[in-house]
Amino acid sequence: IIGTKPSPMLANYADVLLHEQVHVIETHARVVGVLVLCVAEEGFLLERVAVHPAFAARGLGAFLLTLAEQEARTQGYASIYLYTHELMVQNIALYNKLGYVEYARREECGFRRIYMRKVFTQAIE
Numbered sequence: 845i846i847g848t849k850p851s852p853m854l855a856n857y858a859d860v861l862l863h864e865q866v867h868v869i870e871t872h873a874r875v876v877g878v879l880v881l882c883v884a885e886e887g888f889l890l891e892r893v894a895v896h897p898a899f900a901a902r903g904l905g906a907f908l909l910t911l912a913e914q915e916a917r918t919q920g921y922a923s924i925y926l927y928t929h930e931l932m933v934q935n936i937a938l939y940n941k942l943g944y945v946e947y948a949r950r951e952e953c954g955f956r957r958i959y960m961r962k963v964f965t966q967a968i969e
Contacts, residue, residue: 864891867911869904879908881915887961888921909942917964925961936960 869877880892916924944960
């Protein structure tokens with residue numbers, strides 16, 4: 845969709861595992877979903893969320909997004925933010941539906957990104 849490999853495919857995952865909060869969904873010794881979170885300059889960042897295409901439409905993505913928000917709240921953050929490529933219109937529509945609001949557009953590392961934030965309105969229970 846974006847004409848090149850997305851940035852998550854270019855990441856050094858040995859480094860990611862050492863420095864970021866990583867959660868996986870595994871089935872039959874195979875990783876089928878991944879969530880990468882970190883604390884960054886602008887707050888609590890949902891760095892990556894992905895589900896293997898063979899396991900799409902099973903609620904795993906929604907589970908991972910909910911987990912990300914729970915982690916942000918548990919760690920004391922009043923919001924969570926993410927970025928996605930501006931051509932990923934389905935992702936942008938989904939994030940909007942889930943309460944994320946665009947707050948910036950930036951070009952970074954050759955990628956044109958849209959930054960979105962979700963502010964939590966309720967305390968964690």
